[in-house]
Amino acid sequence: MAALWQIAAMMFPPFLFPSLVKVFARCLHIFGSLEDLTNIAATVGRILAGLAGAFVVGGALALAMARSERAERFFSPTLTFFQGIPALSWVVFAIIWFHGIEFRIFFIMVLTTLPAFTFQILGALRAMSKDLIEMVQSFRPTRAKLFRTMILPAVLPDILTAWKVNLGNAARVVVVAELVGATGGVGYELLQQQQMFDMAGALAWTLQLVLFVLVMQGLLSAIENYAFRYRAVSERSL
């Protein structure tokens, strides 16, 4: 892909396809600037806060839905309805409903990632082995011990998958949220580059977000490898 880009850079003007050297130089500049690093940190913070909020609310909703048919009858169609609402609509709603920029972004992040978290955790809770739950319950655990010894380890693989999937979604949504009203962050910087018609800058800022997603995916994969070392590995691949 990099080679194709470089070929395009030789064939088209730099404002359309800047050379990778220039993009790399802009990346280095971003890394060397405290203000730019602060902007990246702001975006990372917003992504993580939004995901954490959606995870906590989604986990609570999934538990309620797994325990109560009434809760499921109410929340399941509501969340399905939410899934159909575009991220940009949430941005508009947030601007109309709320004043604080950070709260607006948090609201958008939570609402756009909440359905996926909830349904994935609910699916994991429902897929837990009834035999294993019955076995653990035969020892009469307290609720906290049942959660720690059985429920959490059983749903952990799906929780990590949900984080991986939602991380990519959140990185896309945060930029849209920051484009409207934020005074800092990767989305704000992208808007500045667009106004200056600076393709190298736009690419360099985009790469910061991609880099963050790659680092987080790597971290989640490392956690997965450690947490699921108990799994049998077949010598024959799928």
Place this chain on the structure above:
Amino acid sequence: MTQERGDLAESAICFDHVSKTFGRRDETGALIAAIGDLSLEIAAGELVAVLGKTGCGKSTMFNMIAGLLDPSEGKVRVEGRDPFRDFDWYRGRMAIVFQNDRLLPWRTALKNVELGLEMLDIAPAERRQRAQLWLSKLGLKGHEHDYPHSLSGGMRQRVAIARAFATNAKLLLCDESFSALDEMTAQRLRDEFAALVRENGKTAVFITHSIEEAMQLGDRLLVLERPARIALDLKIDQNASREEREALRARIRTILSL
């Protein structure tokens, strides 16, 4: 709490005119009973094998002793209490060995044995020591840190037995615990299990559909007919002659074929 005094409290397990229905009805509209007017007593220290055909109500009876089901009529008492209502009181007093091993795949053999001890808030060092001891007693020394997927079916069932014994519960419930194993492994585990129950003075109820297993394991044999009524209740003499055992086997077969 429903602790009782008197006859019901003296037995380790007591069923007093117990019936259980699940709301299903026959063609005449009458409720189908999984258990119908069952009365029995099991004394402390007895190893009782409960034998019956599939669908005769063995598992319903087992689940009532375990406190997982409430009787529709009558009373079930385990150590003088109602196992369904006083469910948490049996923490550390009752342990179950299921038909399949039901090991937690994310825990090593050692950690699986420690599970019941964790529920009893036993300190980690003692927990580990007790779990190691039971794994060693069941011939699994050296496999403490193996995950279930790397153990054979027989080894996994040994871990499940160790998990039940490690809690030092007075009452052991076994639901066709060796039926999924090959005959050689099952035979060896049955012998080990019976020896451990007797050595440690446990009360054990062993549900099975195998006549051979029931006769080999139990001090006492209960044969159930549908809907979980006692058709035969007798002490088993492990020193009985071959002819006597064959006669008993034939008698049980006749009851089960009715």
